[in-house]
Amino acid sequence: MGLANALISSTLGFWRGTHIREDGLSREGKEQLQALQLYDMEGCPFCRLVREALTELDLDVVIYPCPKGGQRFRSRVLALGGKEQFPFLVDPNTGRSxxxxxxxxxxxxxxxxxxxxxxxxxxxxxxxxxxxxANIVRMGAGVFARPSKRPDLMLELYAFESSPYAKPVRERLCELEIPYLLHNMGKSGLADYMLPVLRRRFYPGYAPATRNRQRLLSDTGLVMAPHLVDPNTGERLYESRQINRYLNRQYGI
Ligand SMILES: N[C@@H](CCC(=O)N[C@@H](CS)C(=O)NCC(=O)O)C(=O)O
Structure with a gap:
């Protein structure tokens, strides 16, 4: 599904899940937090609302994909909460679910x-x-499981919820039931809104204010969503199409 469609989807979602709000935590406080855990179906509108709030609060979260027909994490939700309903949040910092x-x-x-x-x-x-x-226009992407191999180590994704480029990657990760640590990288300043390629060229002094953008810049020299890190193979990839091709090749059956 094309970029235009993902742009329409984000617009119908009023671009929630883009800008980081003032939060109640210090930077150190945030760094000490354990990542939250979300049992999620990418194509579910209710899960989307939760992911939007997580971007706006600049919180990292482990996504456990639970597409329809999925075999990996649905039974865990049933055991933990008593029913297969999504979203289901587990917060290891407070013990709440x-x-x-x-x-x-x-x-x-x-x-x-x-x-x-x-x-x-x-x-x-x-x-x-x-x-x-916003989800209807995605026409069922990120809803149904596809056969896949499970990675040994947890993948990591840098993204923010409304990014039209990140959407197809999260959909594919969901369909393949690949769990991943989502490093949210919402926007907080004007320079965060510049197109990454233009920013790199015309604004070399770009100094993002938030920790995940800073980490991306120091690790790769570029701040762009989505960015996939696969510790199983050592791959680090930008570009949603390349990422999805890689996921299909590496983990699809
Ligand atoms: N009122 C709930 C509704 C959640 C809901 O209906 N989720 C659907 C997915 S969109 C679900 O869990 N369906 C069961 C399934 O997929 O097996 C909420 O806002 O979280």
Whole structure:
């Protein structure tokens, strides 16, 4: 599915999951956090709302994909929470786990944001409708499992929720049931909004303010989403098409 379609999807999602909000944590506090765990289906609008909030709160999260027909993580959700329903969040920092996107979003802002759920996020019915519309245009991508080999080590993905380039990669990771540590890299300053290739060329002094962007810059010299790191093979890849080709080749059956 093309880029235009992913752009329409992000627009229907009102570009939630782009800009980082003021949070209630110091930088050190954030670095000491254990990554949250989300049992997720990429093509599920309710999961999307949770991932959007995670980007806005600049939180890292391990995504356990649970597509329909998936064999790897669905039974774990059933054992942990009592039903196969997604999203299901586990927070190892507080010992809390929960279903229901609205409860999860409110919990995240209470625990890791300013306390109050931000105004726009209180329009939950509207946000749900927009997330449903945003997912419909993806026509079932990121919903159904495909046969795959399970990687030994956890892959890592640098991305932010509304990135139209990251969307097809997350869909493929979900379909292949590949768990991954998602390093959220939402935007916080004007320079974060420049196109990466132009920024690299015309703004060599770019100094991002957030930790995942800083890490990407120091590791690769480029800050662009998505970026996949596979510790099983040592591969580090930019470019969504190349990443998906790699995932199919390496882990598809
Ligand atoms: N009210 C729930 C609805 C969650 C929901 O219906 N999720 C669907 C996926 S979009 C689900 O878990 N379906 C069961 C399945 O896929 O097996 C929420 O907002 O989190």
């Amino acid at each position: 929960m279903y229901e996107s609205r409860d999860i979003v409110e919990y995240l802002f209470r625990q890791y944001g300013q306390g109050e759920t931000p105004g726009i996020w209180r329009l939950f019915t509207l946000n749900k409708a927009s997330a449903i519309a």
